[in-house]
Amino acid sequence: MRSREENHRLAHNRLVVGQNKLDKGGENVRSWMKMIKELTIRPKVRQIRKSPSYSFDEELNKPLSGQTVKEILSKSSDVLFREFFLQGKERIPCILAAVDGLVDKNLLDHFILKPLMVDLAGHQELAQVTLSNVVDKTLQSLLPGLEIKKISKMGEAVDAILSGDSVIFFGDLTDAIVIGARGWANRGVAEPITESIVKGPREGFSETLRINTSLLRRKIKHPSLRIISLKLGDLTNTDLVVTYIEKIASPDIVSEVLRRIGTIKMDAMLGNGYIEEMIEDNPYSPFPQISFTERPDVLAGKLLEGKVGIIVDGTPIVLMVPVVLTQFLNVNEDYYQRAMVAILSRFVRYLGAFVSILAPSIYIAVTTFHQEIIPTDLLMSISAGRQGVPFPALLEALTMTVVLEILQEAGLRLPKPIGSTIGIVGALVIGDAAVKASLVSPLMVIIIGLTAVASYAIPTFDLSLAVRLIRFPLMILAGILGFFGVSVGLYVITIHLLSLRSFGVPYLSPIAPLRIRALLQDTFVRAPWWALKRRPQLLDVEEPRSGGKGKG
Secondary structure, three states: OOOHHHHHHHHHHHHHHHHHHHHHHHHHHHHHHHHHHHHHOOOOOOEOOOOOOOHHHOHHHOEOOHHHHHHHHOOOOOEEEEEEEEEOOOEEEEEEEEEOOOEOHHHHHHHHHHHHHOEOOOOOOHHHOOOOOHHHHHHHHHOOOOOEEEEOEHHHHHHHHHOOOEEEEEOOOOOEEEEOOEOOOOOOOOOOOOOOOOOOOOOOOOOOHHHHHHHHHHHOOOOOEEEEEEEEOOOOOEEEEEEEEOOOOOHHHHHHHHHHHHOOEOOOOOOHHHHHHHHOOOOOOOOOOOEEEOOHHHHHHHHHOOOEEEEEOOOOOEEEEOOOHHHHHOOHHHHOOOHHHHHHHHHHHHHHHHHHHHHHHHHHHHHHOOHHHOOHHHHHHHHHHOOOOOOOHHHHHHHHHHHHHHHHHHHHHOOHHHHOHHHHHHHHHHHHHHHHOOOOOHHHHHHHHHHHHHHOOOOOHHHHHHHHHHHHHHHHHHHHHOHHHHHHHHHHHHHHHHHOEEOOEEOOOOOOOOOHHHHHHHOOOEOOHHHOOEOOOOOOOOOOEOOOOOOO
């Protein structure tokens, strides 16, 4: 038999083991809670990945030197280094650094290397060039061009080279010259695919930042147009600009946009989607809170309304803030058509949005709970169509909606030559075979087809995605509670929309809060141009009048 001391020792060991397991379990719970907090709670400083500390970061803090830059970048085969001598009063060794494919080689040969490699001894003024004054003399007398500046930091030199500029280093000087000689291949100005119109301009943005800003300048030829250049991404150093019209855009909104962009900390920024998700007010809302466009005329029109644009290098998509819900159902062609035609087009789009959201839910609620509101002849027709179908209306609608989503996604991702066949396969093969096999009723196929066609009337892809997302919970509520469930779902959606803000602007403005003038001018209807005498009062614009004149 065990002694009392052994029993005490065994009990103590069990207690220690249990305490260790409890402590370990508590640590696991705390680690899980920390991970959930990191994934769900967005910090004040918007960051996605911290930049690692690379070995050449220390080199970038050293004094500027052409040889050091060559050591940093020489391992990349696309970085070119041209060593030569500038012959003035002294024979000065120089290094020209550029990236192959990002610079115009003809420009470098004829306007940079050729002026610097000639013998300057025969010129009275230029023959006085020495190592101490070579940078200033080169800037003042030797090199033509507009985009030339002096730099004195290693990081500026490396960033300029990798951004497509050329840099000239002179001997062991800690100053260098950056020359704008960018000349990479780019896509020309073409008509946007996602915003095609019948009547209006055909030009769209491209992937080159300066082409996009020039297209905007062609639309707004006024000195009040502000274009502020920024950079994002510790590794990508992506260029972007924030643009607005001074004295029209609210200073509070402009400063808030700049503040939110300034708090973004990431190592890579490859497109506008990175910024959109980081600066929106409510990241868990299915509704888009930032609009986008590929058309310069649309961006110009929104800037004239007091909004702010964000143009990112490398993408033809331009972000615009703030935004309201009704903006996603209006298109730029409304302003090129006559007022009555625009009103009719808007009515069709609003009707399509409501049908896309509610058609499957209403069908489920009526056929499951509220058959008494259906006329007798129609009820008999629906009953005959559903005869032999083994699934309830809810499961039937969910299955067909999921099939519709699969077909839409497949048609979107397939190559264009075979993408059009998806509609034929879905409509004729799958739909007809499902009806003949009594898996779905003919009326359900009609409802789903009507829902798909109605969703295509929504002009903005982001809002169309939100409608497709909220359609599913409405269908489930309709299958459980009927019209009461649909009403509850719409009530929750309305409360959510009322609580949304886009950079301080109510998402449902001018409906809530109600602004009669804006509602009658350019929301559900579009007043004639001669009646649009004031800017939309959705924003805190400094200059409310648009400058328009009355009719006649």
